[in-house]
Amino acid sequence: MNSGLSPSTRLSWPSGFGSYAKMLSAERCPLSLRGTLRRLCLTGLVLSASAVFVGPIPFLSQTVDPLAEMLTSPNIDTRARAARDIGKGGDRSAVPALADALKDPSEKVRREVVIALGSFREPGALDALLTATRDSDSDVRVLAVQALVGYYTGQTPSPGFTGFVKKNYEWAKSRFVTDNTRIDPGVSADPRVISALEAAMSDTTSIDAARGAARGLGTLNAPAAVPDLVKSAHSPDENLAREALNALAKIKDTSAGPGLIDLLDSSNQAVRQDAAVTVGILRTHDALPKLERMFQNDPDKKTREAALEGLADLGDPASEPVLIKALWSDNKTFRALGAEGLGRAGDAQAVPEIEKALSAEKNAEAKLAMQYALTALGKEDYLAALVDGLGSTLHGDSAEKYLIELSQNPKFLPKLYPFLSSNDSTVRRRLCTVLVFTGDHTSVDPLEHLSHDKDGEVASEALRALRAIRSRGATSATARS
Template sequence: MRERAARALGDQGNPAYVPALGAIVQDRDEKVRMTVVRALIRLGSPASLPPLALAVRDGIPEIRYLALDGIINFYLPGYVETGFGGSFRSVTSRVETLFSDVDTLVVDPDVRVDDGVTRILRQAITGAPDMNTRARAARALGILRVKAAVPDLLEAAFSNQVDLIAEVLRAFQKIHDPSVGPRITFLLSYPQKNIQQAAATTLGLLRTESAIPDLRQTVENNDDIDVRVAALDALAFMPQNQTAPVFLKYLADREKRMRAAAALGLGRLKDAQYLGQLEQTRQRERDGGVRLALAFALTAQGRLEYLDEIVSSLSSRVRRGEARPYLIELARERPVREALYPQLYSRDPEIRQNLCLVLAASGDTVSISQLDNLLRDRDAAVAQEASRAIRILRSRGM
């Protein structure tokens, strides 16, 4: 009876029923509790957060998992999808590549997470009764970009649980606190290769320059190609004159991912002496991903004629995951932003929509006036992304 009533309240879609559901989130019957959590997720009200936080401490693992997903879903609608018959599943598989295997599922930078939710998630990382719940809590903190949880995540990084460490590293990639880097460099020597790879990626994204010697050693000596690629990617995020010979060495490597990472590193050096070699390499390169990396490198060196190729790649499902972060990085420079504005009127809605995402991350006050023209775009998805971009830019005081 209580289970049926809870389901009916959730199906009503009326947030006014949240207090009634919250009152039985700790019901003695686990089926009732599970139904209540599902109903709270459906209602999606701010008032749902306290009872969902209580459910994170439930004695049944599946209820804890769903409650964690429900909290994420409140801040990132669509994270949990409902299927026929009221079934639920989280959509954590929606990831794009960012030069390496970086999960980019995160809330917008202007999202503020409830203090009570933050407290429960932090406690779950080190206090939950099973490692799966701890790993899911770490995942949630990363997706929600909770910087206050860095000390708890660091403690978890020293555990001996591979899945937990992997989620902690992904969380660090999203929270982006540079102070973390020196304290996780030791994970480059972790026994499991997937942790070595994730550690290298994280150190690169955090620009941990103190790890450069360790990363160079990993590139040269590790016997796993995926780890070596991640280490070279990491070096490419923080290139120095002393690492230029490393990039030159791998610019002609047999492994295409090594060639791409080498091109990125030389491009970010912004040293004109490498322009000729980058152009010559591009002329003979046949792989599309490496050519795109070379286009990025040449654009970063001031050759804006290569920008159109990167923009065009936004319409490609295969290349979009590389092209968009390239443009986000390049658009931090005013000449690149100015060159992108005319592309906001591209005939391709995929290009217009993705450029809104680029400018949300790297735009300025001028970008707001340019994006304003897309608020009335004939494509609803484009207009929605333009509105989101303007909101994010204004939240930064622009």
């Protein structure tokens, strides 16, 4: 039998084993020690013999990632599946291979590559996504835009996303749903991301990507994009115009307002409605006459409602007669908006009229608006009811919005702190959300306490608020220096 050894191969004891053998035969060696030495000798013999047969073992680090290898497969489905699996696996070392795969000739593969890149939070992935916004395939660009925004919000695209976008826009043509997603205060996007989104918004050859880019610029709170957003608000594409208006309402740069007044005369009813709301949010006082005419004369109920919402956000004392009339409307939405507008107008003489309306009000949403207005006008005995509204499934969002607005005034903040010990965990959590956007150094101690709350969601939101406050402080210090 061939042992695999050459004729000249000799097996020998390892160095020192001869002396151990002599010890084994010595009469003075204890029996227990003889057994131990005998086992050691046998082990050495086996290891010496094994070295003849076994070659060097390669290091694991020398192996190639099989998924990265699959990205170069001649089969399209294999390459697409590899990209998908890399995204699910989260192996950051594969990001360069994904970036290179953006050159793949198959749109299907490139779409999966962009989705995979969207799951990584690192510069290499961001650079690759910036490149993908210029892809020749419209769906790849849509996904790249979504992934760039998701880099900051955590909301990343998934398979089927582009199809959902197209269907959703068809459904939303007569019923635009405002998207309130936005990054936390103190978080700023890479200027290259803003530039890429502006470019995507301006390139209407991929209209879905343009719409998504407009929405993303609002989500990322990009004041640098305001001029381009004003231009897109005048787009002949209804949904792009509306996304741009919604973005401008989020960014709240009042310089955009005058450039939107002409849209109050738009032939597109939906654009006219959204423009009415946006100029109000941007406190564009020159729009007041047109808004009042829209509210009083337009035959369409939704348009009148939008015009009144604009007047309510504007909060101009000159509109008080219109707002008080709305306070007694048969329309519950008109009553709520009338109250909001009176609260923002800041005239304490309206308090008796609002209290009278509140005592007769049956609708919960309108009541909440009246409680907000009275609190805004200095009647603090309504604050507890407003805070309690945070715990409502139906009206919690409205209560949160009102409290964020009220606590923009630093003197109002301390009035919220006693409610942070509420027995209702939803109230505690949503108050933390309010402080994400308005908290200052006086909020740190109560939030530190809530960061150890027994409710995990409350503790998490308290930590989020603390991060936002510290980020604002760092930003202010940098600006002063």
